[in-house]
């Protein structure tokens with residue numbers, strides 16, 4: 001089978017790895033527009049479940065990936081300068097580039113034909129293959145080329161975000177709320193290697209405009225935010241990787257398949273970064289597509305099966321991510337809350353964790369919270 005995978009991100013590489021290892025006789029070509037050592041962003045987080053999927057599907061790459069993991073089990077909420085910790089939430093952080101390079105290495109070793117610095121933009125460039133996997137990310141050219149067939153919706157959300165790194169280590173998934181004369185600034189921070197943390201800053205449009213961000217260049221914006229979060233950064237710098245303010249694009253598609261072409265990963269769906277699941281979804285898509293191809297005899301029925309089996313799970317996660325995203329978009333109204341209440345609301349915001357579940361994760365936190373509530377009556 002001749003397979004073309006457009007995009008060498010987690011979705012495209014992991015699918016290629018699984019398919020090539022199982023079928024060494026298949027031709028699998030990955031076209032990636034970037035060089036092997038280039039990517040956007042800094043580190044990403046995974047939960048426990050992701051690690052299990054990776055182990056079950058390809059142990060050698062799982063071993064390499066997990067060997068670089070920074071692990072923690074606490075979510076820290078910082079509000080009005082007070083930190084509230086909730087334990088029992090197992091996460092791992094990894095540098096995005098490290099993850100990609102591990103996947104590249106395993107793909108190349110398996111015999112995948114990975115072509116870097118190869119940008120595909122026209123249908124004639126992906127003609128003649130038996131299967132075309134469009135794993136070309138949130139701005140997918142394939143999705144835009146066949147917009148009438150896929151029926152995409154791209155909802156540009158109001159908040160702005162910018163993705164930095166920092167040498168300050170945040171030993172846990174840290175959500176920081178800082179208010180100043182311009183409005184509310186929220187940071188999502190966690191370490192992803194021994195020396196670096198991700199530091200994503202999110203804000204609402206009114207705060208962004210009041211702070212004059214539309215007139216600040218990249219370094220002026222960074223200096224401003226270093227000031228806002230000076231206490232949290234302990235005076236350290238924010239590090240840029242062409243870090244620019246963006247709006248989150250919520251992507252969905254009415255149809256996932258067009259002929260022998262299928263969308264995968266962010267090209268197909270996005271999930272707000274506040275629940276840290278986009279890469280996990282990309283991996284799960286790859287596994288589901290691989291399994292559908294194994295189970296069915298021909299490409300059309302495998303692609304139909306992929307969509308049938310996978311759509312309910314994606315819908316479910318996107319619904320939880322949407323609730324979380326909207327909470328952050330409206331976080332201003334909860335800034336009147338005490339840090340303890342804010343932490344409780346944050347933990348239960350997406351509907352995936354209820355009080356009982358929270359109690360199982362961290363009975364001490366729930367006991368502390370109940371006693372604190374009681375004391376306020």
Ligand SMILES: Cc1cc2nc3c(=O)[nH]c(=O)nc-3n(C[C@H](O)[C@H](O)[C@H](O)COP(=O)(O)OP(=O)(O)OC[C@H]3O[C@@H](n4cnc5c(N)ncnc54)[C@H](O)[C@@H]3O)c2cc1C
Nearest residue numbers: 007009010011033044045120137265266273276277278279
């Ligand atoms: C601020 C932020 C924080 C995030 N944090 C997390 C997190 O903590 N945990 C998590 O799980 N997820 C996180 N995500 C989501 C995660 O980054 C994505 O969901 C994931 O990268 C999707 O993988 P993908 O392979 O589908 O797409 P991508 O990783 O975007 O890969 C697509 C690839 O296609 C290439 N490409 C694009 N167009 C072409 C073309 N025309 N020709 C050739 N190549 C092309 C690109 O160069 C890229 O390498 C975050 C996202 C954001 C924005």
